[in-house]
Amino acid sequence: MRVSGSPRAEFDINSPYAHPHVKSLDGISRTDDPLLQGVKVRVGGPGRTDPAPPKTSGRIVKGEAVQRSLRILMCASALTAPALLASPALAQTGGEGAxxxxxxxxxxxxESNLQDxxxxxxxxxxxxxxxxxISQPSDLQFVVPSMQAGRLLGQTAITIRGVGLNQGAPGVAIHADGVYQPRPSMGDLTQIDVERVEVLRGPQGTLYGxxxxxxxxNFISRAPGDTFEGYILGSYATYEDSRIQGVINVPVNDRIRVRLVADRWQRSEGFVKNVIPGGQDVDKGKSASAxxxxxxxxxxxLTWDVAAYGLTASGPTSYFxxxxxxxxxxxxxxxxxxxAIVPLKPRRNSANDLxxxxxxxxxxxxxxxxxxGEAQLKAISGYSRIADxxxxxxxSINVSAFPAHRRERARTFTQELNLSGSLGPVEAVVGAFYMRDHKYEVLDYDFFLGIFPLPPNSDLFFETYKNLSKAYAVFGDVTFNLSDKARIIGGLRYSKDKQSVAQRNYLQFGNLAPRTITCPLQTNDVTFNSTTPRIGAQYDVSEDSNLFATYSKGxxxxxxxxxxxxxxxxxxKVTSYEAGWKNRLLDGALTLNVAAFYYDYTDLQLNQTVGLTSLITNAAAARVKGVEVEGAWRPDRHWTVNANVSLLRAKFTDFRNVDSLAxxxxxxxxxxNYLxxxxxxxxxxxxxxxxDPILAGGPITARADLSYRSKIYxxxxxxxxxxxxAYAILNAALIWDSPDGTYRVRAFATNLTGEDYIVRMGSSDNFGSRFVSWGAPRQIGLELRANF
Structure with a gap:
């Protein structure tokens, strides 16, 4: 059962986070709560008939982390369950379906039902x-199968099924409200007032290119609604981590709706401590966005949806x-x-430069x-500017070997047109895409002490005056319904990417010395063409179960x-073979989905630092295969269980390379070897x-989330x-909602067992070391929210 207003909003009555007054169809029709005025109820069956669309050397976490986290989870459940179940309100309930x-x-x-x-x-x-x-993209890895995420030098990297970021373009595409974000760092700017996040796993070359x-x-923000409403949220956690956020939604008249969100975040105590007395702690900062x-x-x-957004952020976040x-x-x-002082404890450095x-x-x-009528035409335009x-x-040590200064400015324009609709047994979407991205970047190294083979007081400059990318694409994707149960799928995208790069590099030995050109100013042009198909079939085993198989390229x-x-x-380039099985079971109380996949990669892009340069190289070939199982279970209206398991084998099949550290x-x-x-x-x-209502007339929600990862290279x-x-992360929260849903108190703990785990790694032969960034330490905090 779902509650919806206009097609712009949808709520789950059965969610454990739903409004406490929403108990039944009758309860909604009788409510006088202003938060639910004008809300309609839609009841849909679960099928296609629904018309709605061991810790070593102090560095690596022990294998015992899993057992310890599980013990804590079970002990916490044992301690809290009797108190909750002893409540008279709870004693009267049980066995109610959801x-x-x-x-x-x-x-x-x-628009499609997720299960379809x-x-x-x-x-x-x-x-x-x-x-x-979940307040940033890296948190999604604890929810989504086969996903890894982490930050290094201020940039967030996302990988799915072992495929993801390099220093050039990301391997996982980020979209915000349908607009392509060409830089992975832009994914950090979308996590405020979000309606939902959709994560597609595997190559998406046909529709996304x-x-x-x-x-x-895909990050989808909340659209303006037809009701005057909003909220104010404030939170505080350890490490002097604070946030204040506000939202107001105003229906100007019957045709115009406005929604404004503003967010202010600050962490004053750094996650990473400097072991040098008076040294600068890092991994802290502040941001303001709207x-x-x-x-x-x-x-x-005809509907026009327009948005403007901005962010300013500062702090010592670009580190390792x-x-x-x-x-x-x-x-x-x-x-x-x-x-040099080289602290090897997690989240420690001895950096002496700014x-x-x-x-x-x-x-x-x-x-x-x-x-x-039976079709829909969309025109999606986006423009952005970013300056770092x-x-x-x-x-990262107490010698001034590599102080660096980086400046980047970029502006991007994207335009997409797509037409979707149905005609008889055919459902289709066709479209065209254009992008123009222009970037200027300079990186300056000051080698005060010298660096082999350069003498002291050397400066090395890498400068890109113009990095202009233009992308053009046309695409189409068609589903042909052979019968009520069987359908075939076909899609094709043709893309052309043009790049023009004007760059120069030079050395300078002292501020007054003339420049020594190592790469004279030059412009290099290249064009890439690609054709990425998708072919597949789907069969409905029953109203609540379907099978699918696809072949695609990326x-x-x-x-x-x-x-x-x-x-x-x-x-x-990648060729993908995938098969899946999707199910709604137990009268809709359980969803259980299985996917099996096999990839063949050629020219897989990798990063490597050699000498004074960081390069993207191509591995000759790699193969990825795996199985994912994902499910959600609601045994009654009180309990919700979400779980997923991913078994992955991602290995190089043909690649020779020199380790600059050996x-x-x-x-x-x-x-x-593993990817x-x-x-x-x-x-x-x-x-x-x-x-049920248990404290001051309001319900309490208790939740725990456990994430486990085996060894990662x-x-x-x-x-x-x-x-x-291998390591495990345990997060927990206790939430109280007021009887009328106006107020919420949320106490939370992240990384409750205080595990130390690496999220990203690089290496440099200049100082002969691997460099890493760590996952966040344990944080405990409190969040207050008031709706109006």
């Missing part, structure tokens, strides 16, 4: 995001910590490294939706390395219990120091 919410998604560019889409998709609604405290080999993450969204019914059939002491070779080349980052971001989007200024200590653009001279890397080994054959960020096993389990050489051993 359904898992039927989510409507737009992942395939047309022939693809591996996870969707998380706004209420669940809020209850779990460039750089979606790993998958797609979004104004206006929706206008131009006519009964060293993971091993410098190698003898690096010390022999740069003797000052012998006296670490600071400032970001300014702004943009606007426009979506025109024209209903044409970073000062970094790129050695394409990730190549380009030129920023810190080299006219050095090109090739596009990455050059004496020569070119190593890494065929058979980075691709654990063999990952498990996410969440349990929530919502009581972060470099293709699979050395023991390249790995993070």
């Amino acid at each position: 359904e898992v919410a039927e989510l409507v998604v737009t992942a395939l560019k047309r 889409v022939p693809a591996a998709i996870s969707a998380v609604g706004g209420p669940e995001l809020e209850a779990r405290g 460039r750089n979606a080999n790993g998958g797609v993450v 979004r104004l969204r206006v929706q206008v019914d131009v006519t009964e059939d 910590t060293l993971y091993n002491t410098p190698t003898p070779l690096s010390v022999s080349r740069n003797p000052y490294l012998a006296n 670490i600071a980052a400032n970001r300014e971001f702004g943009g606007a989007s426009s979506t025109l939706t024209w209903e044409l 200024r970073e000062d970094r200590d790129d050695d 394409f990730k653009v190549g380009g030129f390395n920023f810190s080299a001279c006219n050095q090109q890397f090739r596009p990455e 050059p004496a080994r020569g070119a190593q054959d890494v065929a058979g 980075s960020n691709a654990p063999k096993t990952s498990i996410n389990v969440g349990v929530a219990y919502r009581s 972060f470099r293709e050489f699979n050395d023991p120091l390249d790995a993070q051993d």
